[in-house]
Each structure stands twice: as structure tokens, then as C-alpha cells.
Amino acid sequence: xxxxxxxxxRAALVAGFGAAGYLVANANSITQNxxxxxVFGGVEDWTRIVQRALQSSNGLAPExxxxxxxxxxKANGTLNPNTDAYNAHVASNFQNWRLTIKGMVQTPMSxxxxxxxxxxxxxxxxxxxxxxxxxxxxxxxxxxxxxxLTAAGVSPKARYVVFRCADNLTGEPSKGGEQSPGQYYESIxxxxxxxxxxxxxxxxxxxxxxxxxxxxxxxxxxRQLGYKQAKYIESIELTDSFSRIAGGMGxxxxxRGYEWYxxx
Amino acid sequence: xxSIDAESFGPSQKQPSAETPGEEIIYRHSGTVRWTxxxxxxxxxxxxxxxxxxxxxxxxxxxxxxxxxxxxAILSIGAVDRPDGTHGVTQVGLWQFNTTGVLGWSKINGExxxxxxxxxxxxxxxxxxxxxxxxxxxxxxxxxFNGLLYxxxxxxxxxxxxxxxxxxxxxKAIPSSIVDHIKLKHPxxxxxxxxxxxxxxxxxxVIILIALMVITGLTMSxxxxxxxxxxxxxxxxxxxxxxxxxxxxxxxxxxxxxxxAEVFLAGPxxxxxxxxxxxxRIPGGGHGPDLDYAEDNNG
Numbered sequence: 001x002x003x004x005x006x007x008x009x010r011a012a013l014v015a016g017f018g019a020a021g022y023l024v025a026n027a028n029s030i031t032q033n034x035x036x037x038x039v040f041g042g043v044e045d046w047t048r049i050v051q052r053a054l055q056s057s058n059g060l061a062p063e064x065x066x067x068x069x070x071x072x073x074k075a076n077g078t079l080n081p082n083t084d085a086y087n088a089h090v091a092s093n094f095q096n097w098r099l100t101i102k103g104m105v106q107t108p109m110s111x112x113x114x115x116x117x118x119x120x121x122x123x124x125x126x127x128x129x130x131x132x133x134x135x136x137x138x139x140x141x142x143x144x145x146x147x148x149l150t151a152a153g154v155s156p157k158a159r160y161v162v163f164r165c166a167d168n169l170t171g172e173p174s175k176g177g178e179q180s181p182g183q184y185y186e187s188i189x190x191x192x193x194x195x196x197x198x199x200x201x202x203x204x205x206x207x208x209x210x211x212x213x214x215x216x217x218x219x220x221x222x223r224q225l226g227y228k229q230a231k232y233i234e235s236i237e238l239t240d241s242f243s244r245i246a247g248g249m250g251x252x253x254x255x256r257g258y259e260w261y262x263x264x
Numbered sequence: 265x266x267s268i269d270a271e272s273f274g275p276s277q278k279q280p281s282a283e284t285p286g287e288e289i290i291y292r293h294s295g296t297v298r299w300t301x302x303x304x305x306x307x308x309x310x311x312x313x314x315x316x317x318x319x320x321x322x323x324x325x326x327x328x329x330x331x332x333x334x335x336x337a338i339l340s341i342g343a344v345d346r347p348d349g350t351h352g353v354t355q356v357g358l359w360q361f362n363t364t365g366v367l368g369w370s371k372i373n374g375e376x377x378x379x380x381x382x383x384x385x386x387x388x389x390x391x392x393x394x395x396x397x398x399x400x401x402x403x404x405x406x407x408x409f410n411g412l413l414y415x416x417x418x419x420x421x422x423x424x425x426x427x428x429x430x431x432x433x434x435x436k437a438i439p440s441s442i443v444d445h446i447k448l449k450h451p452x453x454x455x456x457x458x459x460x461x462x463x464x465x466x467x468x469x470v471i472i473l474i475a476l477m478v479i480t481g482l483t484m485s486x487x488x489x490x491x492x493x494x495x496x497x498x499x500x501x502x503x504x505x506x507x508x509x510x511x512x513x514x515x516x517x518x519x520x521x522x523x524x525a526e527v528f529l530a531g532p533x534x535x536x537x538x539x540x541x542x543x544x545r546i547p548g549g550g551h552g553p554d555l556d557y558a559e560d561n562n563g
């Protein structure tokens with residue numbers, strides 16, 4: 001019995017170290033394995049569930065002082081959509097830009113920048129945490145998204161808010177090779193949309209948004225990473241699923257392997 | 265040495281396999297300690313590799329609340345074009361080093377590429393922030409649960425109090441322990457039944473460093489900041505947290521090097537076996553560590 005026991009333990013030991021060695025040696029190829037991808041998906045769900053459970057729904061992202069504002073707020077991703085249509089908007093100072101609110105709402109809307117400026121504004125000094133690791137602090141001014149959504153009347157069946165943007169991004173080497181080009185879009189959960197710090201922002205540090213930072217409108221969803229902060233927003237759509245939009249993962253970077261829940 | 269706690273690591277027991285008569289075998293490492301040890305090894309391997317890949321997405325470190333390309337970096341790794349070609353340049357504070365081939369400008373699949381840490385150190389070896397983050401968070405969660413299991417077990421069984429926390433006698437023995445370590449003299453007999461004071465400090469340090477990795481890692485998370493913003497204030501901001509994350513990872517690597525070197529100096533067969541089976545042969549006065557190699561065949 002002792003021998004059998006010893007053998008079993010030894011076999012288990014060899015198997016254990018063999019599996020660990022295999023994992024280390026083949027981390028490259030199994031990164032894209034569908035089963036492993038499901039494990040990673042499970043980890044993302046777990047992180048989201050734990051963070052959501054610990055965050056009170058209106059738990060605020062830290063806010064900073066005027067003196068903390070970064071001297072230069074790094075612009076990343078698309079620095080200029082540079083399409084004929086967008087350039088025409090820049091030339092006319094976005095006078096004809098429309099923000100549409102559509103999908104699962106009672107009252108679809110189409111708002112001009114002037115309309116949005118007439119709505120109650122909120123300013124907040126927050127940090128922008130890029131997935132790459134850098135941080136910039138800036139003061140954002142805009143209209144709380146919850147205000148717009150309340151005015152539009154969100155259907156109780158809606159679960160996500162999808163933002164469609166004017167920029168076609170071709171990827172960034174620093175985020176892992178040259179990604180395939182694609183129209184930028186993002187999506188957030190309804191809870192985040194109604195969070196008091198979630199803004200459709202039109203100004204950074206007291207000035208109208210410039211082109212590199214997302215003129216004329218960008219999203220601020222302060223409890224998540226930078227790639228969720230969609231720029232050049234043209235439309236806001238309420239939906240119960242984003243699986244049929246573009247790559248089906250809920251955003252430009254999500255379609256390229258990044259987490260939909262970008263809380264970490 | 266009257267201060268020696270005879271109960272350290274539990275009473276002597278007979279070990280299944282035959283040993284030289286008169287040699288003492290003790291049951292040194294409990295199953296929980298052994299399992300958590302090896303799971304920890306796997307976690308740290310993956311966390312370091314994927315962490316360096318993540319670092320490469322922005323190979324610069326700052327101090328303070330914020331920091332990006334236009335801010336002063338306390339450490340940066342980059343590629344610089346010069347008339348005689350591209351060079352890897354690593355800047356630490358005011359110093360600059362040419363690190364071509366390793367840091368900043370190194371080969372992947374035979375071709376030079378601008379990347380912070382070289383491909384042979386990163387997981388995955390190719391530059392991909394999304395994949396690296398997946399590995400990082402998978403093993404971060406395993407590390408957390410594994411570490412909590414170790415701590416709860418260590419507190420409940422008093423393993424931490426008894427075997428890791430130094431006694432007053434240990435503290436008094438610091439100078440002699442330092443001398444022993446410099447002479448590469450390893451304890452024998454009764455003294456080998458317990459951890460010496462430098463070992464205790466090393467193990468306490470690595471426990472603290474791993475806890476610090478978790479705390480600084482979470483401090484970089486905007487979702488966590490909305491749950492518990494105090495670590496941001498405590499550590500001096502997200503960029504300070506990122507820098508401390510990197511520094512404590514470096515110290516963990518240093519620990520691993522010393523730890524593995526000590527295992528080999530003290531007798532790798534006996535040491536590694538004890539972390540696999542739990543049983544540890546107490547080295548006698550006349551035995552040198554080289555005897556361990558000879559035993560390799562009948563083990």
C-alpha cells in the first residue's frame with residue numbers, strides 16, 4: 001500500500017510540474033486558445049462582480065484640486081478623425097454636429113452642441129487612467145448622461161448604452177501590434193450611465209474640447225480605464241445587447257481582446 | 265541554545281523511505297504550506313512575465329498622482345535613433361545607460377524591435393497588452409486566494425507565530441547569523457530544526473512584498489479607487505503606486521534569487537524534497553551539504 005501511495009503521489013507530482021511547465025512554455029500559443037479565452041472571460045466577470053458588489057452604485061471616483069491638473073493632458077488613440085465630414089464640422093465649429101439619442105427610449109432625440117450647452121452643466125477634476133499605465137488629471141465639463149437619458153425616457157428593458165464615434169482607429173503599436181482599422185465605439189452598463197460622474201463632456205480644463213481630446217463631445221465614465229472614454233460621439237443608443245454590433249464585444253478595443261469591464 | 269523551541273515544525277516522525285541509521289527526519293512543511301508555496305511559484309512566474317509585458321505598453325515610471333510622456337520619468341526604457349543606428353536607452357533618474365539588445369531595443373524572432381523588456385522575459389513573448397492583462401489578472405486572483413489561505417492557515421496553526429516571527433533570542437543572534445551566512449555555514453543538528461533569524465526576516469519580507477503587490481496593483485484600478493480611495497492617498501497617487509508595484513516586484517525577484525541560491529547551498533535534494541513531501545533530514549555535524557547529491561539516486 002505504501003508503495004502504491006508513493007507512486008500515486010510521485011505521479012501526481014510529475015503531472016503537476018509537467019502541467020505547470022507546459023503552461024509556462026506554451027503561454028504564447030494557449031493565449032488565444034478558446035478554452036483559455038473562456039477562463040480569461042470568467043476572470044473578467046469575476047473581477048466585475050466583485051468590484052460592483054463592493055462599489056456602492058453611486059460610489060465616486062476620487063476628485064482632485066485645480067493645482068493637481070496635469071500641465072499636458074496626453075491625447076491618445078485617434079488624434080484627428082480627419083474625414084471630410086469631420087473636417088467640415090471643425091471648419092464650422094461644430095455648428096451642425098448632432099448628438100442623437102436612440103434605441104430603447106420613449107423619445108428619441110437629436111441635439112445640437114448649442115442645445116447641450118443650455119443643459120445643466122457639471123465640472124469635475126478627475127484622473128484619466130490609461131490601460132497602458134499612464135495617468136493624466138484634468139477638469140471635465142459636460143452634461144450628466146443620466147440627465148439626457150432621463151429626458152429621453154429609457155425603456156426598463158435597456159441594459160447598455162452604446163456610443164458611436166466619428167473616428168476610424170487603426171490601432172496602436174503600444175497596445176500590441178497594429179490592430180485592424182475600425183469605427184470606434186464603446187458601451188457601458190445602465191448603472192454606469194446614471195452614475196453622477198458620468199458626463200457627456202464638451203470642455204477640458206475650461207476650454208472647449210480640442211480635436212485630439214475628442215471635439216466636440218466625449219464620454220467620461222470615471223470608474224473605468226481610458227479606452228472607455230469614447231471621443232467624437234455622434235450617437236447614444238440604448239440596447240439590451242451589443243452582440244450584433246461590429247465584433248460583438250461591446251467596443252473597439254473589446255473587439256481586439258480588451259476587457260469590456262475596464263475597472264482594473 | 266536554550267531558547268530553541270523544540271516543538272518547531274512539529275515532532276520528529278518516521279519517514280516512509282529508509283535513511284541512514286541515526287539520522288533524524290522531521291516533518292517540516294505542512295501540506296498547506298507546500299501547496300501554497302508551489303502555487304505561489306507559478307503565480308509569481310506568470311505575474312512577472314505578464315507584468316513586464318504590461319510595463320512595455322508604457323515603459324516609463326513616475327512619482328505622484330499623474331504622469332505621462334511629457335512628465336519627468338524617474339525610470340524610462342526606450343529606443344533612440346542615432347547616426348550609427350538605433351539604440352536601447354535606459355534612464356534611471358539622471359543616469360542613462362546604453363542597453364541595446366536587452367532593454368529598449370531587442371530582437372524578437374531575429375528582428376530588432378523597440379520594446380522595453382525583451383521578449384524572452386515577457387508573457388506572452390510578443391507585445392500584446394490585452395493578452396498580458398488576461399494572464400496577469402488570472403494569476404493575480406489565484407495569488408490573492410493562495411496568499412489568504414496561507415495567512416489564515418499560518419495564523420490558525422500558529423505556524424507564522426512559531427516558525428516565522430523572530431523571538432528575542434533570534435534578534436540577539438542577528439550578528440552571528442550574519443557571520444554564518446557570510447561564511448555560507450548552514451546550521452546543523454538542533455539549530456537546523458528551526459529557521460534562523462535572517463530566514464525569518466526574509467520570509468516576513470516576502471509576505472509583506474506580496475501584500476504590497478496586491479495593494480499597489482489594486483490602487484492602479486479606477487474601479488477599486490471608487491471603492492477604497494485611501495490607498496491612493498497613502499501611496500501618493502496612481503503613478504507612485506505603479507512605481508512601488510515595480511520596485512516591490514524587483515525586490516521579490518531579488519528574494520527569489522537569494523532563496524534559490526540558499527536552497528542549492530544548503531543541499532538542494534533535502535531542501536526541495538522537504539517542500540514536496542514535507543520531510544526534512546536534519547543535517548548532522550559531520551555531514552556537508554554535498555552528501556545530498558549522493559542521495560539523489562536512492563531518493
